[in-house]
Amino acid sequence: MKSIYNQSVFILIILLFLFSNSFGQSKMELIDFETNLYGIENPNGGNIAFLVTRKGVIVVDAGSTPNDGKKIVSIVKSVTKKPIKYLILTHLHGDHVNGVSGFPRDVKIIAHADLEKNNSEFNEKDLINYTENILPNYLENLRIQLDSIKNKDSEAYNTLINEYNTNVDYFEDIKKIEFRKPDITFTDFFRLKLGDERIILEYPGPGHTFDNIIVKFSYHNVIHIGDLVFNNMFPYTIDEHGVDIYNWVTILDDLYKENIYTVIPGHGEIGEKILLKEQSDYFKNLAKKIERLKNEGMNLEQIIEKCDVNDYGLNGYESQFPVNIKVIYDQLINTKIEWWEF
Numbered sequence: 483m484k485s486i487y488n489q490s491v492f493i494l495i496i497l498l499f500l501f502s503n504s505f506g507q508s509k510m511e512l513i514d515f516e517t518n519l520y521g522i523e524n525p526n527g528g529n530i531a532f533l534v535t536r537k538g539v540i541v542v543d544a545g546s547t548p549n550d551g552k553k554i555v556s557i558v559k560s561v562t563k564k565p566i567k568y569l570i571l572t573h574l575h576g577d578h579v580n581g582v583s584g585f586p587r588d589v590k591i592i593a594h595a596d597l598e599k600n601n602s603e604f605n606e607k608d609l610i611n612y613t614e615n616i617l618p619n620y621l622e623n624l625r626i627q628l629d630s631i632k633n634k635d636s637e638a639y640n641t642l643i644n645e646y647n648t649n650v651d652y653f654e655d656i657k658k659i660e661f662r663k664p665d666i667t668f669t670d671f672f673r674l675k676l677g678d679e680r681i682i683l684e685y686p687g688p689g690h691t692f693d694n695i696i697v698k699f700s701y702h703n704v705i706h707i708g709d710l711v712f713n714n715m716f717p718y719t720i721d722e723h724g725v726d727i728y729n730w731v732t733i734l735d736d737l738y739k740e741n742i743y744t745v746i747p748g749h750g751e752i753g754e755k756i757l758l759k760e761q762s763d764y765f766k767n768l769a770k771k772i773e774r775l776k777n778e779g780m781n782l783e784q785i786i787e788k789c790d791v792n793d794y795g796l797n798g799y800e801s802q803f804p805v806n807i808k809v810i811y812d813q814l815i816n817t818k819i820e821w822w823e824f
């Protein structure tokens with residue numbers, strides 16, 4: 483069967499996502515929405531949350547690169563003089579963990595028990611490919627384009643040289659990525675107390691990845707849900723990293739029944755509880771359509787052609803749409819679950 487999409491383009495897109503997109507560096511934005519509890523919306527990687535307590539600060543997620551980690555630390559410092567005590571990592575993806583080496587060494591890292599294994603199995607391999615092949619080739623390509631432009635004062639040259647310089651800096655940054663073994667790990671549930679605060683960490687089973695955890699700021703009715711929610715964007719669904727759409731929907735629907743007011747998604751703007759329902763509905767609607775088309779006798783390729791990306795009203799990571807379809811299609815084939823009866 484001839485694929486209508488190019489596999490190597492997908493791999494590149496996934497790697498760019500996991501190691502942050504160097505082509506559009508925009509600023510992290512501090513969101514002050516609750517007493518002592520802050521969000522950082524990060525357009526170049528995963529969103530961050532931090533809670534300031536009497537005895538120190540707890541940060542959730544580390545950004546995509548060591549420089550991102552340093553930026554997070556300086557944003558925390560702009561709000562409080564208290565030291566960062568704990569760094570919670572929501573899941574294995576590089577755009578949430580690769581900023582770890584930008585944090586002070588004495589910060590205690592907390593993650594799911596499988597994160598370290600998953601990091602060495604997936605991230606390290608991807609990072610080597612990225613730093614030894616993809617990025618050097620990309621820079622070489624830019625260099626050739628720069629050499630071919632005769633007029634060094636032209637706008638085209640200036641645009642390109644800026645892109646080149648940004649990527650050289652980015653390359654230096656990602657070379658400093660160094661994973662740190664978590665100090666505290668758990669498999670199902672962990673309660674963290676600091677000062678007068680309490681945070682509940684839960685592993686709900688695989689959804690976005692094998693190791694995705696939910697961070698509940700239990701005195702605030704706020705959760706950082708990692709990449710179990712992409713707000714207004716197509717979600718990343720990576721088969722090898724343990725994606726399970728059926729369980730993902732179940733996790734979201736269960737959480738929706740809880741007393742939650744604010745949701746900090748892995749990507750996109752921080753929002754209210756409705757984000758949980760919107761993410762769940764996206765998968766349910768798409769899965770319903772795929773099952774209907776499959777029952778009409780269409781194969782995967784025909785289904786991908788028949789589904790219109792514009793029907794879903796999302797505007798980000800559109801390249802993931804056919805990947806979402808493929809993952810749901812494969813899961814429908816491989817399970818006998820009645821999908822729509824949640």
Ligand SMILES: [Zn+2]
Nearest residue numbers: 573575690709
């Ligand atoms: Zn992720």
